[in-house]
Amino acid sequence: MDVRGQNFDLILFSVGRRICPDYPLVLRMIPVILGSLLNSFNWKLEADIEPKDLDMEEKFGLTLAKAHPLRAIPSPL
Numbered sequence: 843m844d845v846r847g848q849n850f851d852l853i854l855f856s857v858g859r860r861i862c863p864d865y866p867l868v869l870r871m872i873p874v875i876l877g878s879l880l881n882s883f884n885w886k887l888e889a890d891i892e893p894k895d896l897d898m899e900e901k902f903g904l905t906l907a908k909a910h911p912l913r914a915i916p917s918p919l
């Protein structure tokens with residue numbers, strides 16, 4: 843999905859003249875940051891919930907957010 847304003851299902855960086863000027867950097871940094879975090883820690887869900895049981899309910903507002911925030915707990919490798 844194109845996040846640069848062509849697909850209105852996902853307008854992460856806004857569109858048009860006010861589009862986030864830093865999105866080219868952000869699009870490169872997010873995978874690096876996320877990959878570093880995933881590779882540097884063991885992760886589990888709060889209260890030992892299984893990933894398949896994760897509550898994916900949505901809350902509609904100015905943006906579409908998870909109704910219940912994801913709480914992932916890191917522990918040393």
Ligand code: HEM
Pocket residue numbers: 853854855856859860861862863864865868
């Ligand atoms: C995941 C990271 C980011 C997301 C999702 C994001 C998203 C956005 C969005 C949606 C807007 C438009 C706001 C509006 O419509 O008024 C915006 C504007 C802007 N963003 Fe980002 N942004 C991110 C990171 C950054 C970073 C790292 C920088 C700079 C180091 C940055 C600099 C700016 C600036 C200066 C504007 C204002 C542009 C203008 O109004 O002309 N953003 N960003």
